[in-house]
Amino acid sequence: MSQTLLNAALLRLKxxxxxALATIEVLLNNPVAISEHTDYVAEIxxxxxxxxxxxxxxxxxxxxxxxxxxxxxxxxxxxxxPATAIKVTPEMSPTYKASLEKQKIKDxxx
Numbered sequence: 001m002s003q004t005l006l007n008a009a010l011l012r013l014k015x016x017x018x019x020a021l022a023t024i025e026v027l028l029n030n031p032v033a034i035s036e037h038t039d040y041v042a043e044i045x046x047x048x049x050x051x052x053x054x055x056x057x058x059x060x061x062x063x064x065x066x067x068x069x070x071x072x073x074x075x076x077x078x079x080x081x082p083a084t085a086i087k088v089t090p091e092m093s094p095t096y097k098a099s100l101e102k103q104k105i106k107d108x109x110x
Contacts, residue, residue: 017050
């Protein structure tokens with residue numbers, strides 16, 4: 001198995017596991033956010049089973065075919081030079097212009 005295919009498989013499994021974990025977190029913290037599920041307990045169990053399945057598959061691939069993929073390169077955050085930064089003006093942004101007009105109306109009614 002080529003290293004590229006192994007990395008692709010591991011990254012896909014990690015993505016699926018992360019999706020299942022995020023779904024569990026949403027169900028635990030804000031169950032009404034997912035309105036299509038009425039049986040929250042069953043959905044949490046289903047997602048936990050998926051999470052376990054994906055993590056087990058990742059461990060098996062790593063055990064038999066190699067180490068996990070290297071982390072993606074993280075660059076240093078770029079600092080923004082205020083002199084060259086784009087300035088948003090009402091002429092450039094209709095949304096910004098509308099918000100300024102709404103603010104003027106609020107200020108004049110006070």
